[in-house]
Amino acid sequence: MGVVNAIHVGGSAWDFLPLKKSLGGVWSSIVSVFKRPVIGSLPLRNFFKGEVKSGDKILFWLDPWLYDLPLKEKFPNLFKLELVKTCCVRDRLDGEGLWLWRYDPETSEELSEWQVLSAALGSVSLDTGEDRWSWLGNGSKDFSVAAVKHLISSSRDYSSRYVMEWCKWVPKKCNIFAWRADMNRIPTCDVLGRRGMSVIDDLCSFCGEELETVSHIFSACPISMGVWEKEGGS
Structure with a gap:
């Protein structure tokens, strides 16, 4: 704290955590978190x-x-x-x-x-x-x-938050995959692009018509829609 005080203490900005706003760096980030x-x-x-x-x-x-x-x-x-x-x-x-x-x-x-x-x-x-x-x-x-x-x-109210219910009749890996899809944690082309990874073709690998996203693959793609229709009719 001696170094921090030597640099930041002074002027008229007296505070519990001293900070000169003109200076950036790690200490500035720490103070912003505390405030x-x-x-x-x-x-x-x-x-x-x-x-x-x-x-x-x-x-x-x-x-x-x-x-x-x-x-x-x-x-x-x-x-x-x-x-x-x-x-x-x-x-x-x-x-x-x-x-x-x-x-x-x-x-x-x-x-x-x-x-x-x-x-x-x-x-x-x-x-x-x-x-x-x-x-x-x-x-x-x-x-x-x-x-x-x-x-x-x-301190947060989770009473109205949607919670995914896991199915006991399917393998655990299926529940984990569905949970990752619900959290948008599947490595689809749009997700990989946001992470800065190079994607040659970002269209859906099934239909090749729209951007490959979680919502498209599982609900909007003609292939997945056909699967859901067959499931509903069985």
Whole structure:
């Protein structure tokens, strides 16, 4: 993170995950994933929360630790007064009561925020342990890719989604083939073309009249239509 901070921290774009929009690369892609909504309008970053012990690894204003969102978002007027935007929790809770303001809170909005923040900080005490991050997604404090997948899948409604029913009276390979066809995973000419593979003749190999697609082969091709008609009449 030292390299990331050296490159991206600064200016006026203070955030939980710092990013200079003018720079691309891997870090930019990672930040975009964390900001992408996964449940409703909630982005992935909202499911991480800092656990303060010594208070020297978690940023006071920019990291979510006291609430599920950073203090800069909870108390925007106080954040504007802060001179050291990247101060850590220990810098503000080390017992000395040192706050570096542009000027002391004086407006009604600033005083109101200061009252709420002071009351919330009254229940916080520093320890000798090491700061850590907790995953809030599924009740477990341990983060994993599987936990993210579970979070996303558990939030989706599959009640109206069509589910293919497998037939027990045919070989398993027939069920798998039908399932692949339903998912459009058969290597037809149109699919191979989208994958960038060179196809000399993309017409149906049975009728030679239309583009070879899954829907054409199994329902629109004259050959397949004849098979279905014979099946229906038997």
